[in-house]
Amino acid sequence: MTEAGIQPSDAPEAADVTSRDLFEKFDPLIAERDALLATGVRDPFAIVMDEVKSPTEAVIDGKDTILLGTYNYMGMTFDPDVIAAGVEALEKFGSGTTGSRVLNGTYIGHKEVEAALEEFYAMDHAMVFSTGYQANLGIVSTLAGKGDYVILDADSHASIYDGCFLGNAEITRFRHNNPEDLAKRLGRLPPEAGKLVVLEGVYSMLGDIAPLNEMVPAAKEHGAMVLVDEAHSMGFFGENGRGVAEAQGVIDDVDFIIGTFSKSVGTVGGFCVSNHPKTDFLRLVCRPYTFTASLPPSVVATAATSIRKLMHAGDKRAHLWENSKRLHKGLRDLGFTLATDEPESAILAVLLPDQEKAVLMWQALLDEGLYVNMARPPATPAGIYLLRCSLCAEHSSEQVEQILGMFEEAGRKTGAIS
């Protein structure tokens, strides 16, 4: 071999190699965010709670703050029985399972929380996931395979969309909460194809509820299976707290209910309940269930205790609805624009004209000692900027009046109301 033969004379020189920064695609969003923060406002997406005193109070930047932006609808996070169950399980079973539900990660506690869910929903099967996000991701992607159709509401949660993208089914959308639009689209699908209609009880951005009593029958007429995500309704809709499908009398026609432990239940985790006799088989083929670690023993113990207590929480439920009605009326009387004409759920969305006004109002509320969620597109529907207020059964009537006072003060300071 000659010396010339091994000289890499044709090889590009190092200097010619251009490396492209994969973060470039985010530059417009980064610029938008920087411009907003340059006006001196706080970052609404970077709040830290230094202390949490109760389901409704925390310390943020050294200041006592009322929480009106959590999903702690039933206020179970500090329930003494729930905490005691968690402590006991932590001591008896250790801090974590270090394994998948299908290998070493199923303890007696996981079976107990599944039994509690079966009892709560009066359904034959329950399957517990590590988060609510994974429950939607797993069930939607696994049930609807190649050649099947998923028909979903255009305003569906990200976890439902991501479940669609993870699977191989054909995806089609209908206009938000519109039963005629759903029926029309179902009618255009091949009659013999497998179909899964995906609905939510409460839509989390505007707090509006779905007309399930019209949509579930439409889906059934076209031979579709129906999945309803009741994440934001468990515990306080329907006679037994099973959700909007129960409240509207169609729960028996729902094939799968998806839910979460991270809202009314007060911890973390997700689940699917169903009467389908083959539900248990999903444990072996549902990747977001199989290929992740199971919930820690303390978490499933707190969840099981909380779910059992939610079966008998009639008084709390009534107080939560009272709070929602009072706040809705109070905010309207002050001159704020709300997303729904009536209080439909525990979520009330205060609409603001643009991002700047929304952030200013959000910050003014925080200065008053009130935390709410700031939300913007794409999390919200088309062009909507809002402050999302979510109530808790543990907010006292006095706190609700205090909250209204803070809204009045902050609204006048920022010009949101006159």
Next chain:
Amino acid sequence: MTDKAATFAQVKGLIEPFNEKGAELSESTTFAGDLEWDSLTVMDFVASIEDEFDILITMNQQAEIENVGQLVDAVEELKQ
């Protein structure tokens, strides 16, 4: 007018209410680039196309459609 030309005219008519920029419409006009539509506008527009022609354009199919010409071809095919 051929079928395709008629479909093109119909599609053009349905684009107009969403054409806030007043972009010139031809077969090569792109939805993301020329019309600058976001995903929410796309949803509304697709729903109106579906209702006009009594078809369904799944999100899987939408991912392959970048310009007006491709949409017209897809509508022609789905109408069959």
